[in-house]
Amino acid sequence: MLAIDAAAYTSPWRRVHPAAKGLLFGGLLVCALALPTWPAAPLVAAVALAAAFGPARVSPRAFARAAWGPLLFILTGSLALLVTVGGAQGAVALDPEGPARAAEITGRAAAAVCCQLLFAFTTPLADLLPRLTRIGLPSALVEVVALIYRMLFVTLDSARRVQTAQAGRLGYVDRRAWVRSVGSLGAALFVRTFHRAQRMQRGLECRGYTGELTVLVDELPLRPAALIAAALPPLLVAAATAAYVFIGAGP
Known part of the structure; x- marks a missing residue:
C-alpha cells in the first residue's frame, strides 16, 4: 500500500463524509485558482496545512515526501517564464515581467497541490469512488x-x-x-x-458482469453542521482576499 493510502485509511477524518472534505479542500482549491494570487495563494496554503496538521493529524513528514515531487516540477516549470525568446536574431534574454508571472503561477499551483494532496491524505479512494x-x-x-x-x-x-x-x-x-x-x-x-x-x-x-460493479458502501452521516464548518474556511479566505484587494485599491 502506498504511504498516502495508508495515511488516508488511518486518518481521524476517515469517518467524515467525503462531501464535507470535498467542500473544504475543493473550495480552497477554487480560491487558489480563481482569486488574485496575492494574498489568496498563501492564505489557502496556510488554512489547508493548518487543517491537515491540526485536526486531521496528517504527518508532516509523509506530506513532505508526497509533495516534493509536484512542487519541484512546478518550480522547474516556472523557470521557463523568466526568459523570453525573440528579437531579430531570436536571442534568449531575461523577461522583465518573468519573475512576477513565475511567482504567480508557482503560488497558485503550490496552493492547489496542497489542497489536492491533503484531500487524498484524508479520503481513501475506496470511500470516494462508489459515491461519484x-x-x-x-x-x-x-x-x-x-x-x-x-x-x-x-x-x-x-x-x-x-x-x-x-x-x-x-x-x-x-x-x-x-x-x-x-x-x-x-x-x-x-x-x-x-x-x-x-x-x-x-x-x-x-460472474455475469452487466456493466456495473455492485459494492458495499460504508454509509457515513452527512450533517449540515459539517458542511457549514467545511464551507467557512473558503469563505473566510475569499473575504480576506476581497478586503485586501479593496484596501489596496483605495486612495
Whole structure:
C-alpha cells in the first residue's frame, strides 16, 4: 500500500463524509485558482496545512515526501517564464515581467497541490469512488478508475518481486547490468499486467458482469453542521482576499 493510502485509511477524518472534505479542500482549491494570487495563494496554503496538521493529524513528514515531487516540477516549470525568446536574431534574454508571472503561477499551483494532496491524505479512494456515481458520473468511468487503482498495486507488487529477484542475481552490479535489468523489468511487467487484465476480464464475464460493479458502501452521516464548518474556511479566505484587494485599491 502506498504511504498516502495508508495515511488516508488511518486518518481521524476517515469517518467524515467525503462531501464535507470535498467542500473544504475543493473550495480552497477554487480560491487558489480563481482569486488574485496575492494574498489568496498563501492564505489557502496556510488554512489547508493548518487543517491537515491540526485536526486531521496528517504527518508532516509523509506530506513532505508526497509533495516534493509536484512542487519541484512546478518550480522547474516556472523557470521557463523568466526568459523570453525573440528579437531579430531570436536571442534568449531575461523577461522583465518573468519573475512576477513565475511567482504567480508557482503560488497558485503550490496552493492547489496542497489542497489536492491533503484531500487524498484524508479520503481513501475506496470511500470516494462508489459515491461519484451518485453525483452523475458515468458508472463505466468510475469502474475503470477503480480497476486501474487496483491494478496499480498489483503492478507495484510485481515490480518489487522482479526487482528483488534481479538484485539477488547481481542484476544491478554495474551500469550495463542495470540497463539490462531495467529493460527486462519493463518487459516482464508489461506481459504480466496484460495477462492479469485478461484474467480479470474473463473473471468478470464468468460472474455475469452487466456493466456495473455492485459494492458495499460504508454509509457515513452527512450533517449540515459539517458542511457549514467545511464551507467557512473558503469563505473566510475569499473575504480576506476581497478586503485586501479593496484596501489596496483605495486612495
